[in-house]
Amino acid sequence: MRPPQPGDADALLALASDAEVTRWFSWGPYTDVEQPRAYIERCAWQRERGEQLDLLIIDRERGPAGITGLSEFNYRDRRCIVGTWLGADFWGTQVNRESKAMIAYLGFELLGMNRIGSYSNPENERSTRALEAVGYSREGVLRQWHHHGERYLDVNIFGMLRDDWRASGQAETEISSDGTPPSAFLQAS
Ligand SMILES: CC(C)(COP(=O)(O)OP(=O)(O)OC[C@H]1O[C@@H](n2cnc3c(N)ncnc32)[C@H](O)[C@@H]1OP(=O)(O)O)[C@@H](O)C(=O)NCCC(=O)NCCS
Numbered sequence: 001m002r003p004p005q006p007g008d009a010d011a012l013l014a015l016a017s018d019a020e021v022t023r024w025f026s027w028g029p030y031t032d033v034e035q036p037r038a039y040i041e042r043c044a045w046q047r048e049r050g051e052q053l054d055l056l057i058i059d060r061e062r063g064p065a066g067i068t069g070l071s072e073f074n075y076r077d078r079r080c081i082v083g084t085w086l087g088a089d090f091w092g093t094q095v096n097r098e099s100k101a102m103i104a105y106l107g108f109e110l111l112g113m114n115r116i117g118s119y120s121n122p123e124n125e126r127s128t129r130a131l132e133a134v135g136y137s138r139e140g141v142l143r144q145w146h147h148h149g150e151r152y153l154d155v156n157i158f159g160m161l162r163d164d165w166r167a168s169g170q171a172e173t174e175i176s177s178d179g180t181p182p183s184a185f186l187q188a189s
Helices: 006-016 034-049 095-110 125-133 162-167
Strands: 053-059 063-074 079-086 115-120 137-148 151-161
Touching (some): 006 034, 053 095
Antiparallel strands (some): 053 063
16 A cells, blocks of 8 residues: 555546445545546645545555545544545455555554544445454444535444454554655654
């Protein structure tokens, strides 16, 4: 996984021009390469400000697979939120599990977070199941949390604590990283 670069726009367009992939989001599906280009630009300044750290997931054999990232940082409480989307060809593979192990390593080990949360739409059973399958506990429902189009939608709230992560197999996964995280994200470590 690495930060998305301008040259990744065509790949992101191909992955997220599928309405099934973006069905639960307030954006998409992409219809023009300018949309992923604008997203990639936004990622760069959100990284500089310590607001959001999105990474392109790359499958060694098949190339770009989707995006996973950390956002909603609260440095005082050492918590943030993880969100992921994958091109439909990568659903049901090991990509979600492996990328979640890597993002947990990034959040807990490299950035010093104590809690990583996540959301799912209660009707998005696949996403709900996928989060539970990688060790996130469903903690409840946040009512009218998400403004989507003209409607407010409820979300399931999930959490994984540093202690949960340590006790899980995920923390045992061998993961290596190059370089250091952008300094704006190191406030809690
Ligand atoms: C969410 C996402 C990243 C999960 O990755 P994935 O590869 O599809 O997830 P997995 O296949 O590992 O896990 C899905 C689980 O849901 C189950 N599942 C699939 N469809 C289901 C359904 N309709 N009802 C209930 N469970 C379902 C699968 O059996 C699997 O459970 P298991 O691990 O116990 O077998 C991927 O589906 C995606 O990108 N979806 C579109 C974007 C999105 O919704 N992102 C999440 C926003 S909160």
